Amino acid sequence: MAGARASTQGLGWLAIVRIGLVQASIGAMVMLTTTVLNRLMVVEYALAAGIPAGLVGWHYAVQLCRPLWGHGSDKGRSRAVWIVGGIMVLAVGAIMAVQSTLLMSDDFTAAMILGVLAYTLIGIGVGASGTSALALLASGVAPERRAAAAAVTWIMMVAGIVVSAITVGALLQPYSPERLFIVASGLLMTCVAVTALAVFRLEPRGGIGAHDFAQTAKAGPSPSFGEALREILHEKAARRFTVFIFVSMMAFNMQDLILEPFAGLVFGMTPGQSTQLGGMQSGGVLAGMIVAGIGGSAFAGRMPVELRHWIVFGCLGSALALTSLSMAAIVGPGWPIAANVFALGFCNGLFAVAAIGAMMGLAGAGKKTREGVRMGVWGAAQAIAFGLGGLIGALGVDAARRALATDGSAFQLIFAIEAALFVLAAILAVRATSAGAQTAHQNERGLETAGEGEVFA
Structure with a gap:
């Protein structure tokens, strides 16, 4: 013991x-x-x-x-x-x-x-x-x-x-x-x-096996790559979490290439001022990460579901901040744009850290697959979502500026779409973490059945 x-x-x-x-x-x-x-x-x-x-x-x-x-x-x-x-x-x-x-x-x-x-x-x-x-x-x-x-x-x-x-x-x-x-x-x-x-x-002597506590309970040899992917695709929690990562990270990155042009076109900011505005967002992200890191560790239990509240709050807060930015696109100068952008970054940081924490919890929940391939699946979803998010945001603003009467209306539309994606991400997070808790509970019951001496032999 x-x-x-x-x-x-x-x-x-x-x-x-x-x-x-x-x-x-x-x-x-x-x-x-x-x-x-x-x-x-x-x-x-x-x-x-x-x-x-x-x-x-x-x-x-x-x-x-x-x-x-x-x-x-x-x-x-x-x-x-x-x-x-x-x-x-x-x-x-x-x-x-x-x-x-x-x-x-x-x-x-x-x-x-x-x-x-x-x-x-x-x-x-x-x-x-x-x-x-x-x-x-x-x-x-x-x-x-x-x-x-x-x-x-x-x-x-x-x-x-x-x-x-x-x-x-x-x-x-x-x-x-x-x-x-x-x-x-x-x-x-x-x-x-x-x-x-x-x-x-x-890594301690013995390599990754010495760190991989969940793997000690998985009998048999490591599955082939095809078998590992099939297990992940057939597991409800992993499948739902992959979709959540894709949607949330696409929403996260949609404003990356358009925030500074928005500040210049709608608020008349100089390049230096718009760069400082980007710095405000980065500062908000760091603050959100610190709060989620401290709070998530202080209140989290053993399951990824305990991080659900931080993920959902971060996603819904991001949606609210983006809704405010869509209003700012119409109001223009006079809107508290710096505070708005800092709030967006803060909520982005909250959900990002909580999502990574939940990801690490779900990574060891497979019956046979190990953390590497699961992190790989979610990393691939994140990478593609990042690329598509930035591209869709930039191309969307270009198309909207041609179709709509003013620059403000174009940015308002894109920020509203991004806010809707964050609301969808919050819903997906609840579904994914609920399924993850069920999977982890089933795995724990399997460990208890196997017996402590057998598991930690």
Whole structure:
């Protein structure tokens, strides 16, 4: 009995922070390719905005293979190998993307071929390292720490993006192709080194099996990839949660590409002012993550259903904030836009952390499948939803501006659609967590039937 209790304590806070460093490194490396290179292609190299957008969209599409990489980490002896391997592939892809950008003005065709290959590697690297890191977190964190662990890792990822963006921006002054290559190389090597140090001896002897407490109750060999996918698709809780992740993350990202244009076109803000407004939203997201992380851990029980209230409150709060933004689109200057955007970010942060916490709880609920393939399925749904959300939001505003009389009416329509998606996400969250609680309860009864000595042998 004492051994059983000790084994379920899971990863400590230092280990959780170390996994957060992996997420921070991934965020910093992706920032280079999706932000810095995007701006260079459009401004310095005068390319159509659709070119970098298409490359970024392609790296999201490649992440449809996340379940396959998650399954590979399930069958391996160490998730750390997959994490470090994925980070190295991401670094190679990122430096190739830099080379592709610098080649644009000399040989566009060769640059595009190199760019497609680069962003393919970026998608593979993000998927392999990110899925394995979250699977390690899900299999090793005690239930009462899941919300806080999700908050820590997401906050560190955002911090990695912010710190690297500020640092890279400062080091690129004055800009030159040579300076870009040197700065990018330094950033990538630093991130690879940080990741390698963060996961060094993170897993106890015996590899992932020593962390995977739920897996000890699953008899028989690890299923094949096809069998694992079939189990997930036939499991009501996993299927419903996949749909919830897709809808909520699409709603989450729809305003990403249109918020600053909205501030400029409707409120007459300068580029600097609209950038500050984006910073207000990011500040709200961080605040929401911290509140959900602390509150979710303080009040959460053993089941993902205890996080339902945080998810639903975050989704409905986001819907209310977006409804207010749709009103702001008509009212224009005079509306408390900064407070409105901060509230939107705060509610986004609440639901995002609670959803990741619930995801980690459901990841170990399968009869045979392990955390890697399940995290892969949900990671793929998130990646595609992110890509589609940003694209639909941008294209929707363009179409609405042509069809409707004013810019305000166009943004009002898109914000209203996004609010409706968040309401739908709240409904889906209730259904998914209810089904998840039933599945977990059935699994617990199975463990009790099996006997404590057999389970923890």
